[in-house]
Amino acid sequence: MIIAPSILAADFGNLEKAIESVKTAEWLHIDVMDGHFVPNITIGPVVIKGIRKYSSQVLDTHLMISEPEKYVNDFIAAGSDRITFHLEAVKDVEALIKMIRLKGAKVGISVKPNTNIRDLEDYIPLIDQVLVMSVEPGFGGQEFIQESLFKIIKLKDLKNKFKEDLLIVVDGGINEKTAKLCFAAGADVLVAGSFIFNSEDPEAKMKLLK
Numbered sequence: 503m504i505i506a507p508s509i510l511a512a513d514f515g516n517l518e519k520a521i522e523s524v525k526t527a528e529w530l531h532i533d534v535m536d537g538h539f540v541p542n543i544t545i546g547p548v549v550i551k552g553i554r555k556y557s558s559q560v561l562d563t564h565l566m567i568s569e570p571e572k573y574v575n576d577f578i579a580a581g582s583d584r585i586t587f588h589l590e591a592v593k594d595v596e597a598l599i600k601m602i603r604l605k606g607a608k609v610g611i612s613v614k615p616n617t618n619i620r621d622l623e624d625y626i627p628l629i630d631q632v633l634v635m636s637v638e639p640g641f642g643g644q645e646f647i648q649e650s651l652f653k654i655i656k657l658k659d660l661k662n663k664f665k666e667d668l669l670i671v672v673d674g675g676i677n678e679k680t681a682k683l684c685f686a687a688g689a690d691v692l693v694a695g696s697f698i699f700n701s702e703d704p705e706a707k708m709k710l711l712k
């Protein structure tokens with residue numbers, strides 16, 4: 503099980519210190535929001551470039567933006583190792599998968615809570631990870647949507663059939679209780695923001711999840 507701290511909940515006034523507080527994490531989850539696909543605005547490639555200077559962790563970039571095809575090259579050039587875009591934001595999904603691969607990054611597709619897993623089934627053999635949003639994208643600190651567990655179970659089945667090394671990532675409302683449920687359902691990676699960073703001891707919180 504990989505635990506990916508979401509820096510959305512970190513202190514952006516002192517990001518280096520916040521990232522230092524989760525230095526044993528293999529992955530860092532970075533939420534990019536454009537105020538259009540979701541009703542919130544966060545960061546762009548310049549911040550990722552800054553983080554890349556002092557972190558050798560896997561930078562797992564979650565693009566909650568419209569027209570991601572316009573920006574993926576910039577994010578990869580800035581240092582993103584893995585790019586996840588939203589199925590709901592893209593017309594030509596296969597073209598975008600190819601574009602990301604061409605630049606050498608791993609590819610993920612995310613679905614909002616109301617989007618059916620059926621809609622992305624065809625792309626599973628072509629990608630590295632699926633990110634199940636277990637809250638409405640846009641903000642940290644929301645409550646886990648229990649129905650997400652059915653999506654994880656369905657994905658586990660598709661993974662066994664079509665793509666054994668697919669990573670099932672779950673993002674939103676992860677705490678020690680929901681982490682257990684996600685793990686039992688088949689999740690490989692858990693993204694957690696407030697649970698880890700709203701704490702005096704983020705490393706201890708990561709251990710607890712693990």
Ligand code: DX5
Nearest residue numbers: 508639640642643675695696
């Ligand atoms: C929400 C983001 C999440 C968020 C999770 O749109 O994609 O990554 O940071 O935050 P918590 O863990 O607080 O639900």
Ligand code: ZN
Nearest residue numbers: 533564673693
């Ligand atoms: Zn996220």
